[in-house]
Amino acid sequence: MTFxxxxxxxxxxxxxxxxxxxxxxxxxVLAERKIAAWIQNRVGPNRVxxxxxxxxxxxxxxxxxxxxxxxxxxxxxxHALAPVISIAVAITVYALIPFSPAVTIDGTTYSLTMxxxxxxxxxxxxxxxxxxxxxxxxAGWSSNNKYxxxxxxxxxxxxISYELSMGLAIIAVVLCAGSLNLVDMIKNQNTGAxxxxxxxxxxxxxxxxALAETNRAPFDLPEAEPELVGGxxxxxxxxxxxxxxxxxxxxxxxxxxIMAALYLGGWDAIPFVDDAAVLGQFITDPTTLSxxxxxxxxxxxxxxxxxxxxxxxxxxxxxxxxxxxxLMNLGWKILLPIALVNVIITGLVIHFTK
Amino acid sequence: MANVTSNTxxxxxxxxxxxxxxxxxKGLGLTLRQMFRPKFTRQYPEExxxxxxxxxxxxVLVQEEDGERCVACGLCxxxxxxxxxxxxxxxTERDKERFPxxxxxxxxxxxxxxxxxxxCPEEAIVMSKDYELVFGSQEEGILGKDKLLVPxxxxxxxxxxxxxxx
Numbered sequence: 001m002t003f004x005x006x007x008x009x010x011x012x013x014x015x016x017x018x019x020x021x022x023x024x025x026x027x028x029v030l031a032e033r034k035i036a037a038w039i040q041n042r043v044g045p046n047r048v049x050x051x052x053x054x055x056x057x058x059x060x061x062x063x064x065x066x067x068x069x070x071x072x073x074x075x076x077x078x079h080a081l082a083p084v085i086s087i088a089v090a091i092t093v094y095a096l097i098p099f100s101p102a103v104t105i106d107g108t109t110y111s112l113t114m115x116x117x118x119x120x121x122x123x124x125x126x127x128x129x130x131x132x133x134x135x136x137x138x139a140g141w142s143s144n145n146k147y148x149x150x151x152x153x154x155x156x157x158x159x160i161s162y163e164l165s166m167g168l169a170i171i172a173v174v175l176c177a178g179s180l181n182l183v184d185m186i187k188n189q190n191t192g193a194x195x196x197x198x199x200x201x202x203x204x205x206x207x208x209x210a211l212a213e214t215n216r217a218p219f220d221l222p223e224a225e226p227e228l229v230g231g232x233x234x235x236x237x238x239x240x241x242x243x244x245x246x247x248x249x250x251x252x253x254x255x256x257x258i259m260a261a262l263y264l265g266g267w268d269a270i271p272f273v274d275d276a277a278v279l280g281q282f283i284t285d286p287t288t289l290s291x292x293x294x295x296x297x298x299x300x301x302x303x304x305x306x307x308x309x310x311x312x313x314x315x316x317x318x319x320x321x322x323x324x325x326x327l328m329n330l331g332w333k334i335l336l337p338i339a340l341v342n343v344i345i346t347g348l349v350i351h352f353t354k
Numbered sequence: 355m356a357n358v359t360s361n362t363x364x365x366x367x368x369x370x371x372x373x374x375x376x377x378x379x380k381g382l383g384l385t386l387r388q389m390f391r392p393k394f395t396r397q398y399p400e401e402x403x404x405x406x407x408x409x410x411x412x413x414v415l416v417q418e419e420d421g422e423r424c425v426a427c428g429l430c431x432x433x434x435x436x437x438x439x440x441x442x443x444x445x446t447e448r449d450k451e452r453f454p455x456x457x458x459x460x461x462x463x464x465x466x467x468x469x470x471x472x473x474c475p476e477e478a479i480v481m482s483k484d485y486e487l488v489f490g491s492q493e494e495g496i497l498g499k500d501k502l503l504v505p506x507x508x509x510x511x512x513x514x515x516x517x518x519x520x
Binding site: 035038039040041042043204314315317318319 | 388
């Protein structure tokens with residue numbers, strides 16, 4: 001393949017990915033409202049379209065029509081930059097997530113991931129998610145509002161505290177896999193056990209820290225509405241607010257997808273069974289087989305990711321918010337030691353069994 | 355907050371409660387069960403709520419075949435704590451010699467206390483079941499006789515309630 005064809009393929013992939021993810025984020029807002037309603041014995045949005053399915057479009061359309069107010073004392077350029085950073089970072093993560101195995105058509109292999117076989121995959125994902133805090137902190141700072149600033153500061157402090165435990169939880173998985181490459185890690189889980197069976201503590205650690213990283217309840221202190229009005233997005237309106245809001249949901253889906261890839265076997269449908277071998281008994285043509293595997297991979301991967309998103313939403317509507325000191329105590333005094341012990345035990349077990 | 359070094363509440367918890375996760379799982383189970391319970395929502399414009407006879411909605415004047423029951427004594431206007439009722443009496447040649455020439459209730463002032471109904475010697479003004487009170491302007495909120503008069507047949511339930519309980 002020449003460079004220009006590769007570029008065109010990458011651009012088309014990027015266009016599809018960005019649009020799909022924004023629509024998915026918009027629909028996650030609807031899902032959140034529906035699930036919140038069910039938990040509270042209500043019905044939820046059901047007026048726009050059948051079963052309320054066009055509510056997301058109505059919401060986004062409304063945001064576009066709203067006046068975009070910028071506080072007089074705010075720094076206009078940073079105020080406009082912050083939501084862009086948030087959404088850009090949130091979407092970039094999707095480029096690294098392998099949703100399905102590569103497709104082989106007549107001997108040529110096409111990878112359906114934007115950045116396939118990146119050797120530092122997990123590390124790049126961690127790096128991108130931690131850049132996301134800049135968007136939040138900048139949004140809080142540039143608004144020139146003390147509540148927004150408090151929200152931004154809390155977000156930075158929270159992310160720094162929880163990123164440590166998250167990194168250590170990932171290190172344990174990396175020790176199991178012996179690779180930082182997400183595709184290799186999923187391939188290791190394809191034939192054997194999923195890493196959640198080796199790393200149950202690590203999975204719970206990662207889930208809790210992912211809640212904190214995406215500013216979701218019970219760790220949604222940056223936008224704690226009883227204390228901080230709206231937190232970092234108090235001074236945002238119109239589509240800028242919409243971008244911050246969509247970025248939050250895109251982040252949620254991204255961390256769910258990473259959890260699915262690292263712990264739940266990615267595109268692997270059944271643990272301990274090689275999907276390719278099972279399907280290979282029915283489909284003999286290698287091209288058809290690889291396309292079928294890719295389709296199956298997408299369905300399985302996305303259903304795992306959305307199941308985790310459902311758990312995120314479910315947790316939000318079940319648990320009360322942590323107090324700030326409780327949050328810090330949990331992060332530094334409980335999660336970090338557990339994560340360290342988890343890494344040490346994993347390392348020792350691997351050292352003495354291999 | 356700053357000087358609190360120990361949380362006495364957490365010291366009263368047992369081990370399983372203190373490691374959080376089982377309790378969190380219990381809480382999640384509770385909310386999951388709620389999801390499948392029947393919903394409380396009433397789909398308002400399609401499903402309307404019909405109140406009991408005891409409901410105090412918009413006050414209305416009772417209309418019989420030969421005209422209104424009201425004799426324009428002005429007691430309702432006198433007792434109204436919100437000063438919402440205005441009555442001007444007129445005279446006729448019929449058996450009941452007095453009738454209200456003008457009877458206005460300002461729905462922007464009415465507080466639905468039901469004193470007018472309670473004080474009325476003729477059972478001529480009663481509280482109806484009408485709770486959908488929307489006005490396009492302040493002037494529309496002042497209801498005259500044309501909107502206040504309601505045939506007695508529609509008010510039977512309220513009149514029976516009043517006879518039974520007052």
